Amino acid sequence: MGRDNDREHFDDYRAQTQVKHEILATYLTPYFRIVGTANKDLQYVDGFAGRGTYTKADTGEVFDGSPLRALKLIASNDTFSKKVSAVFIEVDPILYLPLQKAVVDFGKANPHIRQPNTDCCTFADGVKKLLKQSNGNLPPTFLFVDPCGVSGTSFETIKAVMACKSSEAFIFFNIDGVRRIAGLDKLSDVLVELLGSRQRAEELFSALQTTDEADKRELLILECYRLALRKDMRVEFSIPFRVESEEKQKTSHYLIHATNHKLGFKIMKDIMWKRGHSEEGEGALQFVQAGRTDYVALFDPHFDVKREILNALVTGPRCVDLFFNDWVVRPTDLLSQSAYKQALLHLEASGEIEVLDKDKSTPKPMMSRRRPKGKSTLGEGYYVRLTGKPSV
Ligand SMILES: C[S@@+](CC[C@H](N)C(=O)[O-])C[C@H]1O[C@@H](n2cnc3c(N)ncnc32)[C@H](O)[C@@H]1O
Structure with a gap:
């Protein structure tokens, strides 16, 4: 140049x-x-x-x-x-x-x-x-x-x-x-x-x-x-x-x-x-x-994030902070906190996971959580667990 x-x-x-x-x-x-x-x-x-x-x-x-x-x-x-x-x-x-x-x-x-x-x-x-x-x-x-x-x-x-x-x-x-x-x-x-x-x-x-x-x-x-x-x-x-x-x-x-x-x-x-x-x-x-191009799959946010989250929940409920605070700082992890939040909300919407309150046991469905401007949210401190329902 x-x-x-x-x-x-x-x-x-x-x-x-x-x-x-x-x-x-x-x-x-x-x-x-x-x-x-x-x-x-x-x-x-x-x-x-x-x-x-x-x-x-x-x-x-x-x-x-x-x-x-x-x-x-x-x-x-x-x-x-x-x-x-x-x-x-x-x-x-x-x-x-x-x-x-x-x-x-x-x-x-x-x-x-x-x-x-x-x-x-x-x-x-x-x-x-x-x-x-x-x-x-x-x-x-x-x-x-x-x-x-x-x-x-x-x-x-x-x-x-x-x-x-x-x-x-x-x-x-x-x-x-x-x-x-x-x-x-x-x-x-x-x-x-x-x-x-x-x-x-x-x-x-x-x-x-x-x-x-x-x-x-x-x-x-x-x-x-x-x-x-x-x-x-x-x-x-x-x-x-x-x-x-x-x-x-x-x-x-x-x-x-x-x-x-x-x-x-x-x-x-x-x-x-x-x-x-x-x-x-x-x-x-x-x-x-x-x-949209033949871009490198490495940068596709959806390549396996949902699978990875579902695998982590096999052993029981996990606090969302695991994804928001721990996983995002893994040096090889190119997903952001927003990306994890989005993936968790998608999994909840498709019925594969459910959200629990901060007590780790009371269900806290989407409609009972804060919904600024009608948008679904998932704040820190909540838990998520598998529902046992496969995605459709
Ligand atoms: C993309 S422009 C910079 C734009 C600027 N950073 C901005 O965002 O407003 C690149 C600039 O680097 C200068 N440049 C090229 N080689 C350089 C070098 N080895 N050392 C310092 N400046 C250089 C060019 O003259 C050019 O002005």
């Missing part, structure tokens, strides 16, 4: 950009709040900050880019204003100028916040400087890694940030770009930089030679990256949110959240899950644009 493409990125405000911004902005509040309880300094680093704003070429409408979104969130909260230092890195001098102006102007208009910094350099160099200034020990940092392409998405840089206490990353993972690089005649250094090791890149490169099937190749690439996060970066939890391409029925990219905190994993999954709701109210860790 060249500089021209990078610059054109800001001439439209696409639905997928909006989704990315919404997920990021929604998560930042709980992140700063939770991590901020035990830390007086927090940091937000936007490693691919862009121009600061988007302008729709056809209408002239202007939208905030990720830097202004984050700054507005920080400025809206007294605690965040005092605690969060924000740094915006952008390599392209043409895009850097408006970025710098937007950030400086925002700082002047909001003297109550810690004054934000900007740096015109690569993501890797910018983070290197921050690490040097803090002797390798950054305050808890939320890192946004949002390249247009693949180049510059330095694994080692993300790893250095993730090694600092309570730090987390939100990464735009350009699977389309990786597919292209992996299809080249020989191993590209960009792939090595992305995966952090030549050996891992070689393994992926060879594995991809073994199949032409698009969904298998996609899964190989994604799982290779998540494995690298887990094994080489020591990231316990990673969540991939799939974003479909606008015109073609294939994956465009994944938004990957990396964290070592159970609560962060749980909260982000729920935010992503809700953002991926279809019109029928079904949730998923994906944003479908062009239409």
Whole structure:
């Protein structure tokens, strides 16, 4: 992806950009709040900050880019204003100028916040400087890694940030770009930089030679990256949110959240899950644009969740907190609390399970529970058990 493409990125405000911004902005509040309880300094680093704003070429409408979104969130909260230092890195001098102006102007208009910094350099160099200034020990940092392409998405840089206490990353993972690089005649250094090791890149490169099937190749690439996060970066939890391409029925990219905190994993999954709701109210860790595709079954929320729940109830009633609080934080579990709730409500509606009150014995049917706006609910603390009736 060249500089021209990078610059054109800001001439439209696409639905997928909006989704990315919404997920990021929604998560930042709980992140700063939770991590901020035990830390007086927090940091937000936007490693691919862009121009600061988007302008729709056809209408002239202007939208905030990720830097202004984050700054507005920080400025809206007294605690965040005092605690969060924000740094915006952008390599392209043409895009850097408006970025710098937007950030400086925002700082002047909001003297109550810690004054934000900007740096015109690569993501890797910018983070290197921050690490040097803090002797390798950054305050808890939320890192946004949002390249247009693949180049510059330095694994080692993300790893250095993730090694600092309570730090987390939100990464735009350009699977389309990786597919292209992996299809080249020989191993590209960009792939090595992305995966952090030549050996891992070689393994992926060879594995991809073994199949032409698009969904298998996609899964190989994604799982290779998540494995690298887990094994080489020591990231316990990673969540991939799939974003479909606008015109073609294939994956465009994944938004990957990396964290070592159970609560962060749980909260982000729920935010992503809700953002991926279809019109029928079904949730998923994906944003479908062009239409339903041959997407990877791993991301189908219904692949076996109901069966797994029914199996867990064979030995007797279980508190729903088991699913809502324990199962959702299993590192390999890509279902959110909302997804478990939805599956339990479906099982109740089909007569396969019944809900018991918090005393574990009194039946508590759907109509006797709270029904805000006529919707069925299932709060924490209730129990569920098998009715013995098979589904119809
Ligand atoms: C997708 S845009 C960023 C959009 C921005 N995060 C937002 O949401 O408003 C990617 C930006 O990264 C910049 N960029 C590309 N390679 C870079 C690198 N190695 N280091 C820093 N910035 C880079 C591009 O010039 C471009 O402005």
